[in-house]
Amino acid sequence: MARVVVVGAGLAGLCSALALADFGHEVTVLESGPAPGGQLAFGPQPFTLPAVLRDLFRKTGRPLERELDVVPVDPAARWVFADGAEVAVPNASPSGTRRALDDAFGAGAGAQWDAVVAHGDRAWRELRPLVLGHAGAKVSRQAQTLRDVATSLREPHLRAALVSYATRYGADPATAPAALTVLPYLEQTFGVWTAELPRLVDVLAGRAAERGARFRYGATVSGPALAGKRVDGIQLADGTIGADAVVWTAPPGGLDGERRGLFGRRRDDAAPTTAVRADPTRAPEIRFPATGGPATSWYDAAGGHVHGAATGRVTAIFRRPANVTRIRGLYLAGAGAHPGPGIALVAQSAAIVTDHIGRA
Numbered sequence: 564m565a566r567v568v569v570v571g572a573g574l575a576g577l578c579s580a581l582a583l584a585d586f587g588h589e590v591t592v593l594e595s596g597p598a599p600g601g602q603l604a605f606g607p608q609p610f611t612l613p614a615v616l617r618d619l620f621r622k623t624g625r626p627l628e629r630e631l632d633v634v635p636v637d638p639a640a641r642w643v644f645a646d647g648a649e650v651a652v653p654n655a656s657p658s659g660t661r662r663a664l665d666d667a668f669g670a671g672a673g674a675q676w677d678a679v680v681a682h683g684d685r686a687w688r689e690l691r692p693l694v695l696g697h698a699g700a701k702v703s704r705q706a707q708t709l710r711d712v713a714t715s716l717r718e719p720h721l722r723a724a725l726v727s728y729a730t731r732y733g734a735d736p737a738t739a740p741a742a743l744t745v746l747p748y749l750e751q752t753f754g755v756w757t758a759e760l761p762r763l764v765d766v767l768a769g770r771a772a773e774r775g776a777r778f779r780y781g782a783t784v785s786g787p788a789l790a791g792k793r794v795d796g797i798q799l800a801d802g803t804i805g806a807d808a809v810v811w812t813a814p815p816g817g818l819d820g821e822r823r824g825l826f827g828r829r830r831d832d833a834a835p836t837t838a839v840r841a842d843p844t845r846a847p848e849i850r851f852p853a854t855g856g857p858a859t860s861w862y863d864a865a866g867g868h869v870h871g872a873a874t875g876r877v878t879a880i881f882r883r884p885a886n887v888t889r890i891r892g893l894y895l896a897g898a899g900a901h902p903g904p905g906i907a908l909v910a911q912s913a914a915i916v917t918d919h920i921g922r923a
């Protein structure tokens with residue numbers, strides 16, 4: 564059994580704490596806030612790849628759907644264009660999407676979007692082992708950008724829709740990788756889902772506590788404590804707590820320069836985009852401005868940076884800090900680490916770290 568300290572009780576911290584406590588480790592979670600959940604406090608948050616959460620639940624007790632309602636978001640999104648065109652994109656239905664696009668933009672528009680999804684399918688085959696695997700993902704520099712794929716579309720609304728998969732996340736389609744076509748592919752193939760997030764937080768925290776994890780709130784960690792090239796605990800304002808392993812899920816930005824370097828290279832991309840919406844409906848709305856500028860996702864939340872730093876450069880999405888650091892025993896999970904932000908990817912980062920630490 565190892566003493567594991569998990570820093571942060573957002574989704575990454577909760578998933579890591581649960582899985583590691585279930586593996587028999589002595590887990591302590593230190594959270595600077597008064598309660599668990601982190602960014603899950605904002606809702607609703609549609610997500611794809613529900614299998615990642617299902618897997619954690621199945622391995623650690625009752626299946627996900629027996630604990631909370633996980634329901635498909637239908638439509639998956641509403642595209643709202645400045646010229647008045649609107650499309651409700653059906654969830655997980657390539658044929659329904661084809662029909663909706665033909666109805667909105669004329670016969671053949673659906674087939675053009677099918678080609679985008681087929682591109683995403685090919686991209687996913689290459690990316691899957693990198694996204695779901697043990698990070699430090701390395702792919703050859705891609706010559707094609709998302710804008711290249713978009714220019715191959717004749718229908719201008721579809722071009723705007725495709726490049727929005729970059730601009731919504733603060734990235735420039737002219738430099739973002741063509742492989743971002745995986746996003747529409749994942750939405751159409753695995754569906755877009757939502758769940759009652761406070762309940763998700765309660766179940767994860769409750770289950771982790773049942774497996775022996777201890778939670779301390781109001782505990783702000785200032786950084787990992789090191790002994791040479793290995794971690795031997797964490798530093799709080801009032802002292803050090805010893806640990807054999809530390810799973811860091813808080814944003815690395817709060818650390819001083821030297822220790823921030825522990826988390827690998829930094830990304831130098833565009834600012835993230837978020838907008839606020841006063842009238843919530845469950846399907847996110849993607850708004851396309853008349854100027855042709857960046858599309859925005861409208862959330863019914865109180866603002867803030869949703870998506871972290873953007874994937875501005877062609878290969879930047881593959882350059883997030885790896886989950887296993889060069890310091891022995893120090894692991895990274897969460898939105899700031901591989902494979903990236905969002906419910907499914909953050910939960911996957913915790914799964915990668917848990918696999919690496921292994922059973923007690």
Ligand SMILES: Cc1cc2nc3c(=O)[nH]c(=O)nc-3n(C[C@H](O)[C@H](O)[C@H](O)COP(=O)(O)OP(=O)(O)OC[C@H]3O[C@@H](n4cnc5c(N)ncnc54)[C@H](O)[C@@H]3O)c2cc1C
Pocket residue numbers: 570571572573574575576593594595596599600601602603605607608609610611782783784785812813814817862864865866867868869870896897898899904905906907909
């Ligand atoms: C408005 C909004 C809308 C979103 N919409 C979606 C969506 O539609 N679909 C989707 O998949 N994702 C969405 N996301 C993103 C998703 O919620 C996040 O990627 C995910 O919840 C991040 O989890 P995390 O554990 O990595 O980070 P966080 O939730 O940020 O957790 C980190 C925790 O660490 C704690 N902490 C920070 N510093 C310290 C420290 N020094 N010591 C101790 N504790 C510390 C924080 O208090 C926090 O609780 C949205 C996010 C927001 C804000």
